Amino acid sequence: MEPVIKNPDTVCSQSGPVRFRFRKEEHIRLARDFLVLREKGRRIEGGPFFLKLVQRAEAQPTRLAIITSRKVGPAVVRNRIRRLVRESFRLNKPILPQGVDILLIARSSLAKLSFHDFQARFIKACNRA
Numbered sequence: 001m002e003p004v005i006k007n008p009d010t011v012c013s014q015s016g017p018v019r020f021r022f023r024k025e026e027h028i029r030l031a032r033d034f035l036v037l038r039e040k041g042r043r044i045e046g047g048p049f050f051l052k053l054v055q056r057a058e059a060q061p062t063r064l065a066i067i068t069s070r071k072v073g074p075a076v077v078r079n080r081i082r083r084l085v086r087e088s089f090r091l092n093k094p095i096l097p098q099g100v101d102i103l104l105i106a107r108s109s110l111a112k113l114s115f116h117d118f119q120a121r122f123i124k125a126c127n128r129a
Helices: 031-040 075-091 108-112 115-127
Strands: 004-007 010-013 016-019 042-045 049-055 063-067 100-106
Touching (some): 031 049, 031 063, 031 100, 042 115, 049 115, 063 075, 075 108, 075 115, 100 115
Antiparallel strands (some): 004 010, 042 049, 049 100
């Protein structure tokens, strides 16, 4: 049976509703975690962005961090990119690899992509890990 989407935050399946939220434990906030990602992360090109990935324990949730420098554009553009990335991560958590820290570093051309184009590139890049 295919999942039925009634609310963008909830998918109903045979076992009941499944919630897709971007919880606090899925955010990378500590400077030491950023350093590990930048120094030891595996670099994967995604065109208008690139990812740095570090595998952690499978039992831990996949976490996300986003870097958008001022080179990308003004604050409005940078914030739109962050919203786009967080939404794509939130909606595609079940198909992303588990126990991975993901650092997305945006380039200026990311601002020109539609949500669906970005989402396809993001999933493809994450699954190359």
